[in-house]
Amino acid sequence: MSQTITLTAADGHSLSAYSAGPARAARGLVVVQEIFGVNAHMRSVCDRLASRGYAVICPALFDRTERGVELGYTAEDVARGRELRARISNDGPVADIEAAAAALPEGAKRGIIGFCWGGTIAWWGATRTTRFAAASCWYGGGIAATCEEKPHCPVQMHFGEKDASIPLTDVDAIRAAQKEVEIYVYANAQHGFGCDARASFDPGSAELAWRRTHAFLDRHLG
Secondary structure, rough: OEEEEEEEEOOEEEEEEEEEOOOOOEEEEEEEEOOOOOOOOHHHHHHHHHHOOOOEEOOOOHHHHHOOEOOOOOOOHHHHHHHHHHHHHHHHHHHHHHHHHHHHHOOOOOEEEEEEEHHHHHHHHHHHHOOOOEEEEOOOOOOOOHHOOOOOOOOEEEEEOOOOOOOOHHHHHHHHHOOOOOEEEEEEOOOOOOOOOOOOOOOOHHHHHHHHHHHHHHHHHE
């Protein structure tokens, strides 16, 4: 079952979220959006994870500046998403993912997975909160800038070798700072290679990254 729910963050902010999966699941996931809002692609990711037995919540991070945002993947959409993201402080999304984690079923072992902007926020979920037992971060462009932070749970990261917005020097810096983090680089992959609604989608890289993600979550969430 899927539905839109309302969450309240610790700072009193009210936001919407997409919820899917069994209400009494033993495993829960917070899914963190790209800069395009909780759009059809993000909902499909949630639904696929819910089909594996997870309770899933994807908070609408843009609600802090504009509600109901669902963007596509044109150059104009990218510019709009970046503009919306720039208007939100880093503390807000961290409070929002904590609210999402708290709304997962009581007793569920919690993980977090994020893409693009959400990949960075998933990293902060591991370093700036103690809510999660595992974090999977897909092409998070802001991770390198905060790579010295200490994670409180196991972390896995996925990057594209041909990503024009995340240079391999950033990936090298993360590797040097975080020797316990699983880091994978996909030779044929650009930014957004896991999104089948984008021109940069790379099916082979995405399939391998998902296999690794599922195995990682199985190890740490049971």
